[in-house]
Amino acid sequence: MRSDGRGRWFGLLAISLGVAMIIVDATIVNVAVPQIIRDLDITSTDAQWVQEAYTLVFASLLLVAGRFADRSGRRRMFVTGVSVFVVASVLAAVAGSGEALIGARVLQGIGGAMMLPTSLSLLNANFTGRERGIAFAVWGSTIGGAAALGPLLGGWLTTTYSWRWAFGINVPVSLAVIVGTLLLVAESRDDRAERGVDLVGALLSVVGMTGVVFALIEGRTYGWWERERPFSLFGLDWTASISPVPVAALAGLAALGVFLAQQIRRNRAGRPALLDLSLFGIRSFRTGILAAAIVSLGEFGLLFALPLWFQNVLGYSAFRTGLALLPLAVGSFLASGIGAPLTQRWGAARVVQLGVAAELVGVAGLGLVVAPDTRWWAPVAFLFVYGIGVGLATAQLTGVSLAEVPVRRSGQGSGLQSTARQVGSAFGIAVLGTVLFAGLGGLLGDRLADQPGLDPAGRDQVVTAVKESAGAAITGLAADPRTAPIAEEAKGAFSDATRYAAFTAAGFLLIGLLACLRLGERRGPRLTHSVEAGAPVNT
Structure with missing residues (x-):
């Protein structure tokens, strides 16, 4: 970043704003889907691809983008990514069909993948010492806060204006990020990178990550083994009885x-490679990305289940659901202020452990208060503690992972770390989604077994409707006096299933906490200064 102090921090603000934009767009569409379905007259399958095409492409390209950023210039890659993202946002805002919107979301995923690992490597390359710890704290809290703010912003824009503004708002934000980055962020690259491009490695990486992430995201939808619903891609229908999920997983x-x-x-031949395997010889990096992947299993998976519970059981609107999740964002942003002092006092590893422990307490506490008659204030404290944990753990775990990675290879290190987190998050959502809906089906079936006037066929029909709609059918059941008792049973079953999902997420976080105990015990300054030889320097 520019040498003057004020420019340095305004540059950090520009980068953080860009990161917030791509994280928000991963969640902002969730609350806008019903209106998108009505306006574009698309199927539920198309709507699902509107949500998940972005995540799929984004996760698949992180490693490739991080490596190419080291070679071509990290600021150039970041600004190019923002430019792609804003063009895609305009195309999404004016989309007149489901196919056009899905295509725009794919393009958004490409832009986002160019931005996220590059943002990390820019911080790693241009901040040193105590300032790097603060920069990572701001970056990590931005991710946690933006994930919680997405539903709030999406609900407000969709309710007040149109779902199109959920994409249109990216235009002024992107322009501000581009101008701020070009003016305030210095370029950096690996000037010693080998000539030549590993195109085969890039292709294999993308194909492999696409197959694995697709399987993790879509397993619950299309079936983990037998195909449970029609599947088509680029106009081609999948007609086999076996689900496309295991085929994609195996191919990936x-x-x-x-x-x-x-x-x-x-690597052995000394030829240009997409993946520098010597990075895994750095203990802090190797342990850090393993811990990041495990922690991610439980970190954001619950944000998939909670909005459904707020809206379909407690009857919250999309905007009120966003407000209910606001304490998580507040806690995450607050953590950016306390993270750096704590790191200087206790060391980054201890702060990571504290953050994961706070996440564990918050998620487990949410599991305890989830019920059909939960009052609005009951989840507030636990969401706040959850947010504090996300802010502390995400930032400092990133710092620990990249602490000893040579600056010239920071793009590749950032790409690997981001990929580990995305795959862990996708796996966590897959498991928690399975726990939620499998639990919902079983619990609701048991609750309706003795329901007066409901035969087995009718019971199966209700269970299927509630599961297929992710709980949205509960509102219709509650509106009819004849089915209101069934709706109450469905609310109870959905709450119990959400509780099980919360406790499962807490279990993942407990495993993540145990993994974090293996992180080094060196204190903050030594964990925030990368050098070419890979050895930390006292500041």
Whole structure:
């Protein structure tokens, strides 16, 4: 960043604003889907792809984008990503069909993948010492806060204006990010990078990550083994009885296996490779990305279940659901202020452990208060503690992972760390989604077993309707006096299933906390200064 202090921090603000934009867009569409379905007259399958095409492409390209940023220039890659993102946002805002909107979301995913790992490597390359710890704290809290603010912003824009503004708002934000980055952020790159491009490695990486992430995201929808609903891609229908999920998973794992073998050969031969395997010889990096992947299993998965519970059980509007999640964002942003002093006093590893422990307490506490008659204030404290934990753990775990990564390879290190978190998050959402809906089906079936006037066929029909609608059918059941008792049973079953999902997330976080105990115990200044040799320097 520019050498003057004020410019340095305004540059951090520009980068953080760009990161907030791509994280918000991962969640902002969730609350706008009903209006999108009505306005564009699309199917539920199309609507699902509107939500998930972005996440799928985003996760698949993180590693490739981080590596190419080291070679071509990190600021250039970041600004290019923002430019792609804003063009895609305009296309999404004016989309006249489901296909156009899905295509725009794919393009948004490409832009987002160019931005996220590059934002980390820019901070790692341009901040040093205590300032780097503060910069990572701001970056980490931005991610946690933006994830919680997405539903609030999406609910407000959709309710007050139109779902199109959920994308249109990115235009002025992107322009501000581009101008701020070009004026205030210095360029950096790996000037010693080998000539040549590992195109085969890039292709294998993308194919492998796409297959694995698709399987994790879509397993609950299309079936983990047998196909449970129609599937089509680019106009081609999947007609086999087996689900496309295990086929995609197998193809993805095979591609990743070939990718790893190819990378080992290229590294041994000294040829340009997408993946620098020497990074895994750095203990803090190796342990840090493993801990990040495990923590991510439980970190944001619950944000998939909570909005559904708020809206379909407690009857909240989309905007009120966003307000209910606001304490999480407040806690996350507050953590950016206390994270750096705590790191200087206790060391980054201890702060990570404190953050994950706070997440564990918050998530487990939410599981305890979830009920059909929960009052609005009951989840507030636990969401706030949850947010504090996210802000502390995300920022400092990132700092620990990249602490000893040479600056010239920070783009690749950031890409690996971001990829580990995204795959962990996708796996966590897949598991929690399965727990939520499998639990909902079983619990509701048991509750309706003795329901007067409801035969087995009718019971199965109700259970299927509630599961397929992710709980939205409860509102219609409650509106009819004849089915109101069934709606009450459905609310109870949905609450119990949400509680099980919360406790499952808490279990993941407990495993993540145990993994974080392996992180080094060196104190903050030593964990915030990367050097070429990979050894930390006292500041």
